[in-house]
Amino acid sequence: MNETSGEQAVAVEIRSGGSQNVTPLAYDGFLRSRLDALRELVGLSRTRVDSKTLAEAGRVLDEAAARRRLSGQHTVVAIAGATGSGKSQLFNALAGVTISDTGVRRPTTAAPIACSWSDGAAGLVDRLGIPGRLRRRPVQSPEAEAQLRGLVLLDLPDHDSAAVQHREQVDRILALVDAVIWVVDPEKYADAVLHERYLRPMAGHAEVMFIVLNQVDRLPGEAAEMVLDDLRRLLDEDGIALGEHGEPGATVLALSALTGDGVAELRELLGQFVAERGAPARRISADVDAAAWRLRPVYATGRRPGLSEEARDEFAARLADAVGATAAGEAAERAWLRNANRACGTPWLRLWRWCLDRRDPPTGPVMVPAQADEEATARQRVEQAVRTVSERASAGLPAPWAQAVREAAVRGSQGLPEALDELAARAGLPPGRPPRPGWWPVAVLTQAAMTILQVVGGLWLVGQIVGFMAPNLGVPVLLMMAGIVGGPLVEWGCRMAARGPARRYGQDAERRLREAAAGCGRARVLDPVAAELLRYREVREQYGRVTGVEAAVR
Secondary structure (H helix, E strand, O other): OOEEOOEEOEEEEOOOOOOOOOOEOOOOHHHHHHHHHHHHHHHHHOOOOOHHHHHHHHHHHHHHHHHHHOEOOOEEEEEEEOOOOOHHHHHHHHHOOOOOOOOOOOOOOOOOEEEEOOOOOHHHHHHHOOOHHHEEEEEOOHHHHHHOOOEEEEEOOOOOOOOHHHHHHHHHHHOOOOEEEEEEOOOOOOOHHHHHHHHOOOHHHHHHEEEEEOOHHHOOOOHHHHHHHHHHHHHHHOOOOEOOOOOOOEEEEEOOOOOOOOHHHHHHHHHHHHHHOOHHHHHHHHHHHHHHHHHHHHHOOOOOOOOOHHHHHHHHHHHHHHHOHHHHHHHHHHHHHHHHHHHHOOHHHHHHHHHHHHHOOOOOOOOOOOHHHHHHHHHHHHHHHHHHHHHHHHOOOOHHHHHHHHHHHHHHHOOHHHHHHHHHHHHOOOOOOOOOOOOHHHHHHHHHHHHHHHHHHHHHHHHHHOOOOOOOOHHHHHHHHHHHHHHHHHHHHHHHHHHHHHHHHHHHHHHHHHHHHHHHHHHHHHHHHHHHHHHHHHHHHHHHHHHOOOOOOO
16 A cells, blocks of 8 residues: 555655635535524524523534635545554555554554645644644655545544543544544444444434444454444444445445555545535534534424413403402492482482481491402412413423523513502593483483472472362372372383493493503513513524424424
């Protein structure tokens, strides 16, 4: 592998990136739409979701913007593996020249080394923080260079190194590269650290992953195929899709970097992979998927957000009860009836009732609820109404948005009992006397006529008694009886006729108070709650765009 087309390959050290004209990376419309939606999602959620939860999404946006400004003609591929897996040996085999030191001393690779097959990758390597003294450019035949043109290959320190700074470098660079070649060996391919810390969390990045079983020259007979099958089984348990039968997923193959067996196949696959120039966008898309999955508990819910009409009506009914709308309607109805009795009752009966009230005034204390107790009860009803409607509105919502809905309801309920009390005083009984229907004047005139008949009949009888008029008892008696009987009949008829208008008057008063209480509750509680629910629906729509599900609940 150190000779290509009969020419000796060498590596040139690149100490300065220099300023080179490069073509920036271009994302397709779908990926741009997802990134825009994620940016909008983060912006809408900053006041509702803690910054720690949004940190990963913010990092993905920053890295996507940074990668987009850099070369779209290059693909950065990192070779990662455990101690003794032979990744540096594979790195040299792919480069066709010894660049990274190999040996039995562990760890051998102390810092990441970059190898680029074409110009214009300086910005990408700068982003990885690799100094110029660790950058190489293999000088090979034109055919060998053309096969991997656009590739930037990195040899990383061991991910299980005893040196903490080595592991930190691996984690940092793995979050920035476009693709990863995981090198495993027959002894540690099932290592729990590799699978639990790296492969399983990166299962969504399968399309930009190569899993290479190295050192197969150490396995006798069919053992290499058996180990490779077991490796595929473990990867399947990790949730990593395998790119078999033309399906997208991770590429799995076996090789020996020492003997060169299978290296040519990996070189060819890498050449095709880089030539497609789709790895950076697929990597960013997988990062967006991972960020969206982490945010799923914050935005996804199985119910349609909102308040049902039943919940709204129940809230309005509770406020109406707290403000005493039913009692106000009954009081308005009684006031209308009292007014009707005063206008249409017989003068003698009203005089008799007045005398009774003067002679036998009510004695003893009047048992009425204390005002403080009434206010306390009304306040409790209002608080219960607010608590119930907030629980219904927040039911099933993710924790941050449920909390925001409850807080909006609590803020709106502050001062609500006092506002309802003022409302009851203003919108309860209308000022002045209740309106009179058109038949009242006729009833009043009829009652006056009955009274006149009584007075005329009585004077007539008196005149006959004193001898002023000729005796004739029939007519005055009939006049007096007509007035005496007709007066109560008119009063009774008016009372029956007044029931309907009085009931409607009371219902109108109750309705006005209910509407006023509902309007007050809507403005102070329901509208802020609806605003929070609308905000959640907006972020949920954006989350649907981030995940690529356009049919998000609206």
